Amino acid sequence: DAGITQSPRHKVTETGTPVTLRCHQTENHRYMYWYRQDPGHGLRLIHYSYGVKDTDKGEVSDGYSVSRSKTEDFLLTLESATSSQTSVYFCAIRDYSYEQYFGPGTRLTVT
Amino acid sequence: AQRVTQPEKLLSVFKGAPVELKCNYSYSGSPELFWYVQYSRQRLQLLLRHISRESIKGFTADLNKGETSFHLKKPFAQEEDSAMYYCALTTGAGNMLTFGGGTRLMVKP
Numbered sequence: 555d556a557g558i559t560q561s562p563r564h565k566v567t568e569t570g571t572p573v574t575l576r577c578h579q580t581e582n583h584r585y586m587y588w589y590r591q592d593p594g595h596g597l598r599l600i601h602y603s604y605g606v607k608d609t610d611k612g613e614v615s616d617g618y619s620v621s622r623s624k625t626e627d628f629l630l631t632l633e634s635a636t637s638s639q640t641s642v643y644f645c646a647i648r649d650y651s652y653e654q655y656f657g658p659g660t661r662l663t664v665t
Numbered sequence: 666a667q668r669v670t671q672p673e674k675l676l677s678v679f680k681g682a683p684v685e686l687k688c689n690y691s692y693s694g695s696p697e698l699f700w701y702v703q704y705s706r707q708r709l710q711l712l713l714r715h716i717s718r719e720s721i722k723g724f725t726a727d728l729n730k731g732e733t734s735f736h737l738k739k740p741f742a743q744e745e746d747s748a749m750y751y752c753a754l755t756t757g758a759g760n761m762l763t764f765g766g767g768t769r770l771m772v773k774p
Contacts, residue, residue: 585760594674596751596764597709612761644709648760652697656709 557581560645560657568665573632575660577645579625585648586628588612588620590641591659597644603628635664667692669752671765678742679773686737686768688726688752696754698728698735699762703749712737712750722746742772 557580567573577586584605589597589612599612601620609620617639621629632639645657668691678684690696700712713721715728715735726737735752752765 587761589762589764594766596669596671596766597753597762598764599761602761613763646762652755652760653711653714654760654762655711658708 558645558647558655558657560643560660562660563658564661566663566665567635569636570634573635573662575630575643575645575662577628577630577657579628579647581647581649581655582625583647583649584625586622587646587648587654588618588628588630589644589646590614590639591644592641600630600643632662635662637664640664667696667754667756667763669754669763669765671750671752671768673768674766675769675771677771677773680744681741684737684739684742684746684770684772686750686752686770688735688737688765690733690735690752690754692733692754692756694756695730696756698726699753699755700724700726700735700737701751701753701764703751705748709751742770744772744774746770747772 559578561576587602588600591597598614600618603609603622619631643660646654648654670689698715701709702712703709724739751767753762
């Protein structure tokens with residue numbers, strides 16, 4: 555499974571609360587990505603990172619922030635969770651052949 | 666901006682029948698195209714990419730630049746092929762993937 559894990563795997567939270575999701579890799583790859591998966595939309599990129607402290611926005615970045623203080627960890631924070639952020643969140647890493655490997659996903663429910 | 670379209674949300678076939686999952690894209694340059702598969706309760710995994718031109722699990726896909734399509738095909742569907750299939754492209758910038766909406770393939774016995 556390409557050495558990529560996500561935590562937590564499931565979370566239920568209330569509207570307005572901050573939430574942080576963690577992606578951890580053991581592969582030492584430079585590029586990491588956060589996507590959300592919604593029916594009919596496939597996966598959409600939220601943010602990505604191309605190195606420690608180097609991040610950039612994706613297609614659906616509003617309401618999300620990220621941090622990468624070390625190579626192995628990429629954190630996604632929902633600053634004030636809303637019901638529209640109920641989704642399944644996937645982290646991915648990119649290897650040297652430009653192939654992306656995905657984590658197991660985090661199912662987030664905002665009530 | 667690039668876009669990937671998978672016109673069928675659900676495709677249902679019988680075991681042994683041929684399968685074609687459609688994918689169309691829009692991008693003015695030369696993208697790299699992928700097919701990802703997600704089996705029930707599992708993570709997404711790469712099925713194939715057009716530059717490798719490999720056949721994985723009996724699936725093939727040909728990039729048609731004239732029609733901007735990258736349809737996934739298999740001559741004889743198996744029940745274990747039942748899954749969610751996503752077409753995706755990257756243009757190289759940040760190697761971000763742009764995904765289609767996905768097609769759920771159901772192979773009936």
